[in-house]
Amino acid sequence: MEILLIDDDAITNFVHQNIIESKLPGMPIKIFYNGQTALDHICAHPETKFLVFLDLNMPIMNGWEFLEAIAPKIDTLQVNIHVLTSSIDPRDHQITDAMPFVRSFLEKPLDENVLDRFISDKIDQRE
Amino acid sequence: MYYKTLYRTPNSDLTQAQNDRMFPDQTPTDFSADDLFDFCPNPLWIYDVETLKFLKVNREAIRHYGYGEKEFLTLTLADISPIEDLTKLSAAMELIDRRDSESFKEGFYRHLKKDGTVFPVQLRGNLVTYDGRKAELVMATDISETIASEKRLLFQKRIFQAISEINTHLIRNSNWMEALEGCFTIICTALQVHRAYFYQSDPADATITLKAYRSLEGMDMGDEALQGQHLPYPLLQQILGPVRKGRKYEQSIENLEDVVLRELFTGRNLKSILVLPIFVNNRFRGVIGLEDLVKTRKWHSAEKQLLDSLVSNLSHLIAQTDAIENIRANEKRFRNLVQKGTDLIAIIDSEGRYKYTSPTYNNQLAYAKDTLLGQHFTTIVCPEHQGVLLATLQRAKRETHVETGPYRVRHAKGTWRWMETKLTNHLKEPTIEGLVANTSDVTQQVHLKRKRELALDLTKTLANAKNLKVGLRRTLKKLVLASNVTLGEIWLRSKDGDQLTRASYFHHGKKGQLFLQKSTLRDFLVIGLGLPGIIWKTKEPIIWENIDSHPSFIRSKAARESGLRTAIGVPLITGDDFLGCFLLFTDMDKTVLEDHSFLFDGLGTDLGGILKQKILEDEYREFFEISPDPFCILGFDGTIKQANKALATILGVSMEMLVGQHYQTFIHEDDRPKLAKKFQNGVSDDIDYGNEVRMVTTTEEERWFVWSSTINRGEKLVLAVAKDITEQKRAELSLQRANERLQQAQRIAKLGYWRRDLSSDISEWSRETYAIHGYTPDEFIPTMANLIDTFHPEDRFLLIDDPKDHLEPGKVMRFEHRIITAHGETRWVQQEIQLMVDDANNPTHLEGTIQDITARKEYELQLKMSNDRFLLAMLASNQTIWEVDHTNKVLTYSHMTEDNQEQLAKEEFLKESSWFKRVHPDDKDLVWTALVQHLDTKNGRRGSLDYRTVGSDGTIGYVTDTFHTQRDSEGRPIRTIGSVMDVTVVKNQLEQIKLQNKALAEIAWLQSHAIRSPLTRIMALLKLYQTKGESAISNAELLRLISDSVTEIDSEIHKIIAITHNNHDHGNSID
Known part of the structure; x- marks a missing residue:
């Protein structure tokens, strides 16, 4: 399994990487600064299980565009997506609710306790 | 009186003196001459011969004559003589002078007493001289008794003589009736009765008849004789009562108290009657009556004896005559029986x-x-x-x-x-x-029998023949053979009755055949021509001998050549109608034919009836055949015995298929039981009229007939005639159906019918009319008064005027009003009424229809309300309705006028029309294209267009035009209805909102992403620092990063403010 952090904000990625590494030592973490590069990586490794934390507001391919692009291929991939955004706009939350493959809508900064639950429950469920 | 005055002496005083001188007074014991004179038992007197005056009278004279002495001596002889005897007295006095003195004279006279009694007297007298006067002494002897006695003797003698005469008369005269008349003559004379008669009673029939009458000879026999002969009936009745019981009837008018009888007596001039009964062998046989017209009389026993003798002898005589009559009658009978029978x-x-x-x-x-x-x-x-x-x-x-x-x-x-x-x-x-x-x-009986047999045989033959021609020939054949003649012919009158033609002939033997060959027959004979013509004229049977030379026999030449000699012709007659005749010809004598002539007596009449019937039958048969209506004759078993062509034609079968079939074969299945029942019962009715029956033709077509039949019991036949009423029936049925449908339609349409004669107060209502009013015919009579009540009070004015004033004949007038129904409900009705006229154009009645239009009225009301509402809604919502009639390419649209009234405009559906001119020039093409495209789309029903409009003042408006198109089955548009809503205001507002929303979205985005991004970075850094401290990040680095993030936040907030301001600059009604 691989944890992907997709966010154009480097400081946020740094802080989240730090939280995840302290919580899950040894877990491979990859950081992408836009959706396109992340999408390319996922599609290139369909056999790998990914836990994705996706920011919405990004250059090149924002979070919405990423979700739109991955939706058709979602069944061929082994991916759990969690939107992790600074937006507290309920409309953004509503939109992601309509996408079944989006496991949750999280507000930054990432809470390490929430992370525990994802690792134990959700990824196991997928398997 | 003459004599009395002549002879009476006026100085009677002298008489007493003379008396004294002649008869001086003497004592009674000394008989003097005077005493002798006085005591003489007979009346004595002395009278003066010259003056006839009494000079002296004796006591007996005084006593007998009733005068006093003095009175006596004043009288003369004339005074004691009845006036009628004075002549005799004067004659006697003349003779006195010639008598010798003292000579005796005797004579018979009648004298008169003082009381008027006249009596016969014998006078004996001697002439004397008395006082010196010549006088006569007369002794008078009253001889009344002597004379009466003599009279009685005479009477009795007369009676006895009469009895003797009567007996002689009766005995001598063989005819007692004649004898009786003689006896009556004798009796009338002997008894001095005025009428004598005999009424005979017939014991056989209890009648009583006058048989003999005599009246007294010398009586006036004028009218009296006629009257007297017959007793008035009431009197006869009166008499017969007692005499029938054997008693005499004796009556005088004086004793009669009965007024009626008295009148009868008076009328008959009758004073006395005596009636004696005559009984023979104790049976009442009559009466003998005697009448006296002069005096009432008591019948003397001798008279009665005479009558009894007559009655007794007469009875005996009648008895004897009866006996003789009996014997004679018996004898006569015998003679009649044996000799004259x-x-x-x-x-x-x-x-x-x-x-x-x-x-x-x-x-x-x-x-x-x-x-x-x-x-x-x-x-x-x-x-x-x-x-x-x-x-x-x-x-x-x-x-x-x-x-x-x-x-x-x-x-x-x-x-x-x-x-x-x-x-x-x-x-x-x-x-x-x-x-x-x-x-x-028994010749007559035998002839009669043979005649009857022949007549029966011939009439049967004629009657049973299938037609007239065959019947005539067969009848003639039998007639010819039975009467043993050579040839027979039958001549009949033509139908017009003017001519006779030969209808049939039959010859038996060569002579007859030869006659037929030789004779040239005229086509016809008229009355009086030839033998048939003469029979026609006389209507009597005729025998002609020697027809070979008979001047009136037309075919005499043929008779000569064939040897026929005698012809007999008999008229065929029914009632007074001469139908024709039959002729029989023979080569034999008239006498031979006459032997058979009894056969023909009455035969013409016997045959006539049947012949007439047969002729009629033939005529009927012709009618039967040519009739266009079906006829047939059925047996009682139901088989068709005979039918005419018309029936066969209608049923489409041949005659052979009809005759012999059962009639039910051709009857419609449903009508068979009805007819079969009739056939069982109907044979009891003689005539059965008008049965409507369906028959089925060979082509399975049902046809309606009306059959009537009559029964001929004698021949057990049913004669039936029919009329094809199919067309009529169909018309009827169709009319009936139409009627039913009309009624049904009226029911469905709630359409009632009514009519009222102008002369009547009561209208006629159809069932539906009642239903509309909520009444039944039982509970409501539509009189004018009741009718007014059914009208709504506010509508009653409609009934006030005379309908004739407002209605034009034949023109329908329509009006609507309200009625109050039986249940008190108010309903709207529509009436259409019409005034009807007769042929002379006079109004006769009103008729009309009434329809409940309450529902329509309500609907109209609602529609009006709905329209009003709609109009208001349109006004309120600023909507305009338009409609395109694609068939006529007409566009209609409504628009509101300035005073808020709806106004309709119509124009051709074109892009150039005024409707499209209000569309904004930039949108016009778009709108037209979109509309055309919508209409061309076969399934396009609904559509909506948003476009701009330009007002007359150049203002721009926005509208939403929503429309709906109706299409036919092939999708072609029929009608499009659209509603244009002015959305200018809404549009403007929306534009504003859009702008604001856009700004808000930008702000929201900025807030949640642009501002919160640096904020969450700060929050993450702080969290990292709190959990890991300086091992994860240095303080300086932390502060620098926070500082950068804060600057970023500030920059984003400035952006938001800029957006807000920007929005304020563009919008004007964002509040």
Whole structure:
């Protein structure tokens, strides 16, 4: 399994990487600064299980565009997506609710306790 | 009186003096001459011969005559004589002078007493001189008694003489009636009665009749004789009462108290009547009556004796006459029976020879008296019957009584008579010693029988023939053979009755055939021409001899050539109608034909009836066949015996298929039971009219007929005639259906009908009219008064005027009003009424329809409300409705006028029309194209366009035009209805909102992403620092990063403010 952090904000990625590494030592973490590069990586490794934390507001391919692009291929991939955004706009939350493959809508900064639950429950469920 | 004045002496005073001188007074004991004079038991007087004055009278004279002495001596002889005897007195006085003195004279006179009594007197007188005067002494002897006695003797003598005369009369006269009349003459004279009569009572029939009458000779016999003969009926009745019981009736007018009887007596001038009954052998046989017209009388016993004698002798005589009459009658009867009767009576000896023949043998058979005696009785019998009669004779000798059947006997003149004989055996009776044969002539009966048989045979033959022609020929054949003639012909009158034509002929033998060949027959004969024509004229049977030379016989040449000599013609008659005649021809004598002539007597009439019927039948048969209506004759079993062509044609079958079939074969299945029932029962009705029955033709078509039938019981036939009423029936059914549909339609349409005669107060309502008013015909009578009540009070003015004033005949007037129904409900109705007129254009009645339009009215009301609402809504919502009629390419749209009224505009559906001119020029093409595209899309129903408009003042408006198109089955548009809503205001507002929303979205985005991004970075850094401290991040680095993030936040907030301001600059009504 691989944890992907997709966010154009480097400081946020740094802080989240730090939280995840302290919580899950040894877990491979990859950081992408836009959706396109992340999408390319996922599609290139369909056999790998990914836990994705996706920011919405990004250059090149924002979070919405990423979700739109991955939706058709979602069944061929082994991916759990969690939107992790600074937006507290309920409309953004509503939109992601309509996408079944989006496991949750999280507000930054990432809470390490929430992370525990994802690792134990959700990824196991997928398997 | 003359004599009295002549002879009476005025100085009567002298008489007493003279008296004294002549008869001086003497004592009673000394008889003087005067005493002698005085005491003489007879009246004595002395009178003066010259003056006739009494000079002296004796006491007896005074007593007898009733005068006093003095009075007496003042009288003369004339005073004591009845006036009628004065002549005799004066004659006697003249003679006195010639008498010698003292000579005696005797004479008979009548004298008058003082009381007026006249009495006969014998006077004896001697002339004397008295006082010196010549006088006569007269002694008078009253001889009344003597005379009366003599009279009685005379009367009795007369009675006895009368009795003797009557008896002589009755005995001598053989005719008692004549004798009686003689007796009456005697009685009338003897008894001095004025009428004598005899009424005879007939014991057989209890009638009473005047038989003899006599009145007293010398009586005035004028009217009285006629009146007197017959007693008035009431008087006769009065008399008969007692006399029938054997009593005499004796009555005088004086004793009558009964007013009626008295009037009868007076009327008959009758004073006394005596009626005596006559009884013979205790039976009342009559009365003898005697009447006195002059005096009421008491019948003297001698008179009664005379009458009794008459009655007694008369009774005896009548009894005797009766007995003789009886004997005579018996004798006469016998003579009539034996000698003058028609029966032939004969006595035949045991060998069969005539011993006696009655005179009838001469009368009936013309055999002269005694010519048959000694001959065998069969000599006058027809040879064919002799054997039977001989056998009968043998039988008669053994038995007492034998009868023969009819046999023929020869008349002396050669003709034959039919006889029947009864033989009675009297062989052992010495006075007879033979068989008494009573023979009667039965010719008439035998002829009658044969005639009847022939007539029956002929009428049957004619009647049973299938048609007239065959019937005539067969009848004629039988007639010719029965009457043994050569040829027969039947001539009949033509239908117009003007001519006779030969209808049939039959010959038997060559002569007849030859006659037919030789004769040239005229086409027809008129009345009076030829033998048939003459029979027509006379209507009597005719026999013509020598027809070969008969001037009136037209075919005499043919008769000559064929040898026919005699013809007989008999008219065929029914009632007074001459139908024709039959002619029979023979080559024999008239007499031979005459032998058969009895056969033809009445035959013409017998045949006439049947012939007429047969002629009619033939005519009917023709009608039967040519009738266009179906006829048929059925047997009682239901088979068709006969049918006409019309029936066959209608049913589409041949005659062969009809006749012999059962009638039910052709009857519609549903009608069969009805008819079958009729057939069972109907045979009891003689005539059955008008049965509507369906029949089925060969092409399975149902046709309606109306059948009528009549029963001929004698022949067990049903004669049926029909009329094809199919078309009529169809019309009826169709009319009925139409009616039913009309009624149904009226029911469905709630359409009632009514009519009212203008003369009537009551209208006629249909069921639906009642229903509309909520009434039933039982509970409501539509009088005018009731009708007004049904109108709504506010509508009653409609009924006030005379409808004639407002209605034009034949023109329908329509109006609507409200009614109050039976249930108190108000309903709207529409009436259409019309005034109807008769042929003369006079208004007769009103009729109309009434329809409940409450629902429509309500709907209209609602529609109006709805329209109003709609209009208001349109006004409120700023909507405009438009409609395109694609068939006519017409566009209609409504628009509101300035005073908020809806106004409709119509124009052609074109892009250039005014409707499209209001569309903004930039949108016009778009709108038109979109509309055309919508209409061209086959399934396009709904559509909506948003476009801009330009107002007349150049203002721009926004509208939403929503429309709906109706299409036909192939998708072609029929109608499009659209609603244009002005959305300018809304549009403007929306534009503003959009702008604001855009700004808000930008702000929201900025807030949640742009501002919160650096904020969450700070929050993450702080969290990292809190959990890991400086091992994860240095303080300086932390502060620098926070500082950068804060600057970023500030920058984003400035952006938001800029957006807000920007929005304020663009919008004007964001608040």
